Amino acid sequence: MNWIAIAAIYRFEMSRFFRTIMQSFVSPVISTSLYFVVFGAAIGSRIDQVEGVSYGAFIVPGLIMLSVITQSISNAAFGIYFPKFIGTIYEHLSAPISFFEIVLGYVGAAATKALFIGVVILITANFFVDLNIAHPLAMVAFLVMTCLSFALFGFIIGIWAKNFEQLQLVPLLIVTPLIFLGGSFYSVSMLPPVWQTVTHFNPVLYLISGFRWAFFDMADVPIGISLLAIALFTGLCLGVIWLIFRTGWRIRS
């Protein structure tokens, strides 16, 4: 393993993040606050409680997931797409590093950035609602797993994308709707039976449900299934990345 190279990619990616640290820090704080104002105050005053948890607190796991998932994807996708786009990828291809090491560097950095934002949102949320985390270790594990698996997913999108539109396509048209419809801001049990069934086909539901379980010890689906879902998703992404590596698809002609 060329650890120095992995660290070099990681540091280089993180330096981009630190160059714009104020944006990285301020935007999640503002957007979280806005969600609390709109969802927590406006809707929360009508819903009051969901299965014994105040609505304001109830949406916190979903809010964190919303940002963490989109950030993981966009950071990783942009991270690898950018060198492809401007051509600096030549250096990675001519260096004595394996594709796996390149993935580790980029995905590690993208996951770290997303994790940072997740933590910022969690802290911000604390100013609005009282949070007692039921399973803190599981919460951290879920958060880290989500960051990593979606950064892997984002990396694949970055390799696949041929232009900036495609880079935005999957996150905007597929992932964001799935997150919103995956029970970020409501419990599935609040839906009519037909839609409950439909929602169970949404993979993001299992993530948010598991994450919420770590917070409040309550879930839409059993925690075991949530773990299985995220493991499957990670496995799928790793499989696709392995294929890309074998074939050099869209990287090496």
Added chain:
Amino acid sequence: MAAILSVKDLRKVYDGGFEALKGVSLDIEEGEILALLGPNGAGKTTLISAVCGLVTPSSGSVTVGGHDILRDYRAARSLIGLVPQEVVVEQFETVRNTVRLSRGLFGKPRNDALVEEILRKLSLWDKRDNQIKELSGGMKRRVLIAKALAHEPRVLFLDEPTAGVDVALRKDMWDIVAEMKADGVTIILTTHYIEEAEAIADRIGVITRGELLLVQEKAELMRQMGRKQLEVQLTAPIETLPASLADFGLEIGQGGETLIYSYDTHAERTGITKLLNAISDAGLTLRDVQTRQSSLEDIFVNLVEEDA
């Protein structure tokens, strides 16, 4: 000397079916400067890209320092530095950071003293903390060279290092190349500019349509391929050649005032004595005589045209 880079029957067929390399074989000795000359689309960049790992060869083999570039890619690639043809840089990064990244990518531990030395050598030290977007085009090219040198390669590929570069900078580049050669680095460069190959290369390879037409010592190439021309200026212009001079293959130039005779310097007889006698027998009087050696450019054009 041992070959540090050995290319054997290298072929590359791109997905569209275009055969960019048609079985190129080439040995490059340690410490030499090889210039690859060829028109656009000849396969120069594909050859370099295949050796450096940017393009997967369809068949054939390449070893660098004895290491196969596919089976033993880590050892092979750590010996190689690549300066690409296009100026591709991270515009928002600083010069020093991007050079450090390059060193790291090759698995070499951070070495600020070395990075400083490289940046000073390339006159980039004053700009070390500038964002690359603030630099001029020529400076950016230097950054690419600095990046390629950051991991102390033994073999350096320069893909058209002076394309679109002004004269002063081109001379600078040549100096840099000479310095690197003095440090023992083997250099392979591609170029359109014959004068560049003539000025700095030890050996010259001519490549066209995916085939390596020849690789030869520059001096040897010039000697073998070099034809000389004898230009005879006459005191009075002539309109037609006298019949006695018909067999010499002369050209008439400058409105009939000069006769141009081409000859091979390596032929047993150059035919000059015979020609001069024949001119004098024909009653023509000479004002001046001069000879001209054909340049590498002429040789190159001849070769590529012969192949067409």
